[in-house]
Amino acid sequence: xxxxxxxxxxxxxxxxxxxxxxxxxxxxxxxxxxxxxxxxxxxxxxxxxxxxxxxxxxxxxxxxxxxxxxxxxxxxxxxxxxxxxxxxxxxxxxxxxxxxxxxxxxxxxxxxxxxxxxxxxxxxxxxxxxxxxxxxxxxxxxxxxxxxxxxxxxxxxxxxxxxxxxxxxxxxxxxxxxxxxxxxxxxxxxxxxxxxxxxxxxxxxxxxxxxxxxxxxxxxxxxxxxxxxxxxxxxxxxxxxxxxxxxxxxxxxxxxxxxxxxxxxxxxxxxxxxxxxxxxxxxxxxxxxxxxxxxxxxxxxxxxxxxxxxxxxxxxxxxxxxxxxxxxxxxxxxxxxxxxxxxxxxxxxxxxxxx
Amino acid sequence: xxxxxxxxxxxxxxxxxxxxxxxxxxxxxxxxxxxxxxxxxxxxxxxxxxxxxxxxxxxxxxxxxxxxxxxxxxxxx
Ligand code: SF4
Ligand code: SF4
Numbered sequence: 001x002x003x004x005x006x007x008x009x010x011x012x013x014x015x016x017x018x019x020x021x022x023x024x025x026x027x028x029x030x031x032x033x034x035x036x037x038x039x040x041x042x043x044x045x046x047x048x049x050x051x052x053x054x055x056x057x058x059x060x061x062x063x064x065x066x067x068x069x070x071x072x073x074x075x076x077x078x079x080x081x082x083x084x085x086x087x088x089x090x091x092x093x094x095x096x097x098x099x100x101x102x103x104x105x106x107x108x109x110x111x112x113x114x115x116x117x118x119x120x121x122x123x124x125x126x127x128x129x130x131x132x133x134x135x136x137x138x139x140x141x142x143x144x145x146x147x148x149x150x151x152x153x154x155x156x157x158x159x160x161x162x163x164x165x166x167x168x169x170x171x172x173x174x175x176x177x178x179x180x181x182x183x184x185x186x187x188x189x190x191x192x193x194x195x196x197x198x199x200x201x202x203x204x205x206x207x208x209x210x211x212x213x214x215x216x217x218x219x220x221x222x223x224x225x226x227x228x229x230x231x232x233x234x235x236x237x238x239x240x241x242x243x244x245x246x247x248x249x250x251x252x253x254x255x256x257x258x259x260x261x262x263x264x265x266x267x268x269x270x271x272x273x274x275x276x277x278x279x280x281x282x283x284x285x286x287x288x289x290x291x292x293x294x295x296x297x298x299x300x301x302x303x304x305x306x307x308x309x310x311x312x313x314x315x316x317x318x319x320x321x322x323x324x325x326x327x328x329x330x331x332x333x334x335x336x337x338x339x340x341x342x343x344x345x346x347x348x349x350x351x352x353x354x355x
Numbered sequence: 356x357x358x359x360x361x362x363x364x365x366x367x368x369x370x371x372x373x374x375x376x377x378x379x380x381x382x383x384x385x386x387x388x389x390x391x392x393x394x395x396x397x398x399x400x401x402x403x404x405x406x407x408x409x410x411x412x413x414x415x416x417x418x419x420x421x422x423x424x425x426x427x428x429x430x431x432x
Contacts, residue, residue: 035392036369119393179369181416 008185013148013177014039016184017107019047020155021079025192026105027053028071028078030064035119036175037083037109061086065093065106072102073213075201077159077192081107083175084125085116087133094168095134099215101200101230103162105155107171109178112338120338121175121261126315129172130289137227139234141169141241142288144259148182156187161241163196165233172288174311176261176340243286244295248274252281254354255299257320258309259285261340266309268343269350278354288316293323300327305353309346310334329353358425359407363397367419370394374411374420380404383411 011019018040021029029048031041041057048055054071058064064080071078082090087108097104110125112118129142141161145151151173158169200211217223248270249255258266263284273280283299283306285292300306306328308317317332324330333349335341361382368390374397375383384400397419399405407424 035394038392179371 008183010181010183011148012039012179012181013151013173014109014179015043016148016152016182016186017081017155017171017173018043019186020152021105021159022047022051022053023187023189024077024105024156024159025190025195026077026079026159027051027192028068028076029053030056030058030067030071030078030080032058032061032064032082032086034061034083034086036111036121036178037081037086037107039178040081040107040109061089062093065090065097068104068106069093069097069100069102072097072104073100073202075198075203077103077105077163077195079105079107079159081109083109083111083119083178084113084122085111087125087128091128091134093134094140095136095138096215097168098134098138098140098230099136100213101166102168102213103159103166104168105158105162105171106168107155107173110172110174112336118338119175121177121311121340122336122338123172123174123260123262123311123315124313124336125172126288126310126312129170130291130319138167138230139237139289140167141165141237141290142172143169143243144172144286144288145177146260146263146284148177148180149184151177152184152187156190163198165237166200167230167233172260174261175338238290241287242290242292242294244292245282245284245286246295246299247282247284249281249283249299251279252299253279253303254305254307254350255281255283255303256307256309256346256350257283257285257296257316259288259316262309262311265341265343266346269346272343272347273350273354278350280350280354285316291319291323293319296320296323297325297327300324303328305329305331307349307353308332309341309349311338311340312336359405359409360402360423361399361405361411362421362423364419364421365390365396366392367417368394368396368415369417369419370396371416372397373414373416377410377414379408379410380406 386398
């Protein structure tokens with residue numbers, strides 16, 4: 001039975017994100033199999049046709065992202081998903097989509113890397129997602145969910161933001177979020193017919209001037225104009241779309257900065273530390289771009305240390321250090337290879353900076 | 356001691372290793388055999404030690420384990 005008739009279901013993250021995509025009004029999904037993301041694609045293949053949409057298992061990741069480009073240009077809410085090595089392949093297309101000002105939702109169920117790496121959960125794609133990845137001056141809104149209900153909400157939000165700002169939006173999940181099961185209250189389905197019109201879309205030029213969707217401007221003046229316009233939209237995103245969560249930070253002397261699955265583990269660490277009388281808090285960036293620099297800076301003024309914990313060799317910590325500067329210590333603790341830190345591991349690190 | 360055995364649905368197993376941690380008899384291990392999604396699936400390394408307690412099946416988040424328990428002999432011997 002599909003999840004279309006029930007609202008609270010036990011689902012893997014991958015399935016929940018797929019169902020949320022359909023409920024968000026996505027009617028064109030293109031993908032290519034890769035573990036640990038497969039269930040998302042499989043769910044789409046089973047349920048997208050019933051929703052009256054298009055599902056295509058493309059011949060490659062590159063083909064899939066370019067199909068998204070086409071569908072989005074035609075005004076359809078479109079989505080693709082993959083895992084790290086596959087996302088690298090999509091980066092060219094993502095740059096084109098950004099350059100053509102097209103909305104598109106991309107889910108990255110991150111696995112260990114670099115190269116083929118492995119299929120275990122990791123956060124090694126933070127740089128790729130938030131600092132470019134593809135070529136040219138573009139930005140991509142990146143959301144880092146830490147639970148499956150949140151991943152579901154993020155898919156709905158990603159489609160809204162992609163349409164609003166006309167650009168690619170990425171959900172940066174990981175192998176754990178993709179594979180884990182949790183009860184999810186599914187969002188109410190959106191009828192694509194009720195979505196705001198897209199006057200720029202290629203819907204047939206009968207009776208009107210033709211629209212052009214392109215990222216190619218040979219004249220530097222013209223390209224400059226397009227780029228500057230896009231940049232001003234990015235500034236607007238930085239002002240309006242910063243999302244984060246603070247947990248027990250009011251009286252904290254040490255604060256953990258962590259996103260995604262690690263933030264979930266860090267919540268347990270906060271509880272353990274508080275039980276031992278250590279005033280520990282957590283700041284969880286939810287939007288990884290735009291990054292919550294200002295809230296981190298505000299916390300830095302009143303704590304001794306902000307410990308960044310990641311499942312990588314230290315990527316988000318660069319943004320934390322940019323925000324904090326010399327206001328507090330900014331140590332880093334990371335695990336590599338697709339390993340997941342335990343609460344005990346993190347608490348041991350916290351104790352080096354507490355008290 | 357009642358004897359048991361388990362069957363792992365290899366295509367459902369995601370190699371998370373939870374069953375391995377919770378088996379009180381140290382029966383389970385990773386097999387080194389990879390399924391279609393490339394997960395290293397679990398197998399019975401020490402089948403003779405399995406009591407059929409079912410902990411592994413209860414722990415498995417993906418319902419990949421089926422447990423069989425030997426019937427008690429009727430004559431009580
Ligand atoms: S049934 Fe019990 S003893 Fe047998 S493998 Fe499972 S947990 Fe171990
Ligand atoms: S708990 Fe289930 S999914 Fe995890 S390793 Fe054991 S059999 Fe496989």
